[in-house]
Amino acid sequence: MAAEVRSPRERYREQNRAEIKAAALQQLAEGGVQAVALTRIAKDMGLSGPALYRYFAGRDDLLGELIRDAYDDVAQAIAQADDGRAEDPRSTLHALAGAYRSWAVAQPHRYLLIQGTPLPGYAAPPDTLQRARAVLGPFLKVFAAGVPAEALRPTVAEMAAWVRKDDGVADWVAQHTGLPPRGKVAGTALAGTVLAWSQLHGTVSLEVAGLYAGMGHRASTLLTAQIDTLADSFGL
Template sequence: MADAAQTPRARYREQTRAEIKSAALQQLAEGGVQAVALTRIAKEMGLSGPALYRYFAGRDDLLSALIRDAYDDVARTMERAAAGAPPGSARATLHVLAGTYRDWAVAEPHRYLLIQGTPVPGYAAPPDTLLRARAALGPFLKVFAGAEPTEAVRPVVAEMDAWAGDDGTVGDWLTEYTGTAAPAAGAGTALAGTVLAWSQLHGTVSLEVSGLYGGMGHRPSTLLTAQMDTLADAFRLP
């Protein structure tokens, strides 16, 4: 029996869902989350309001689909960047990953802002969002696996070791990207480096995407390079 996903009806449904998401992304780019309106999308597509709800239960359901797509896009982009990074240099790979993350955010500011924070008051992201976010950060775990943390970051490493021991999903995440399972030695180091990298990336990139560096005398790329070098020094990355 043919897979139901290959039936004409299923293909039409997926095509219509893709068109709805495309229209929503256009609205998002033009006016932010508040501009996303299912009634307007339905009108543009020649659908009735009730017909649109056959594809998405409501705006939150549509936003969840856009968030999933954005995280998946980031994850694929980061994996490609990691695969193309210079071999043998964790520091160089860190810079490649950081630059790639920033490039994606600058090119897709509306999607970046959608996945960083709460899109609308009261919105709750679906549970699988966490796994998608971790997939986007997974390549950083490889960078810091086997690193040698300095005293300055050892308190973070200790807390990350405890986190890995308490949360089985974190151990699964580590194993998937490094082959190391918590509480093995080095688990906290890989996690600490990744969380610190994400924190610095998010801070710098969010400020740039939000336009808050305007009028300042530096390029965001220069600042990000300095931050990643400082982080690499803190973990003695070669």
């Protein structure tokens, strides 16, 4: 298929949007979400305030784009960690967890942007959910091969019930496992993925926030132990 031909005006618009987002990311890295200011970006780019609003409707619109980009980037990093790996669920799980952590540590300002609410009253774009699920999709495939320990059965049962009543979740599980979305495996895959996400989010968020500073361990060592324990509990 031939590449889409864009007009000079379209290319100019895309270039300006990219520059605005780059400037916003710089502000985000320097001072957090509160430091993102469209008026300052416009001034630095030599644009008037009203001119900037031709590219983004407001700060929430701009933040929404940054959030989409961040989810897409971390999803790509995890997909690359999963691509072409040997059929070893445990090593794959470690690779996925490592990719998640590496991305977050390399750009903590973007990680913190997609965790929690950036600003009071801010509502993330509706398509954010699908992007977040894309990040975790490869984990579903790993845990689909698991046999959960007895202690995990209540969690697996709740996840299986969630799949049965939520078509969106059922489609997500089926897409990444290639298995019937409402079979027994679906609950196992979803339980393992949510548990992995909880472990990753907790450990990585504490590391990115600097709360492990001065303690006698490395976050990577802690995460490796957590992932091994989780793999053991699913017989991986």
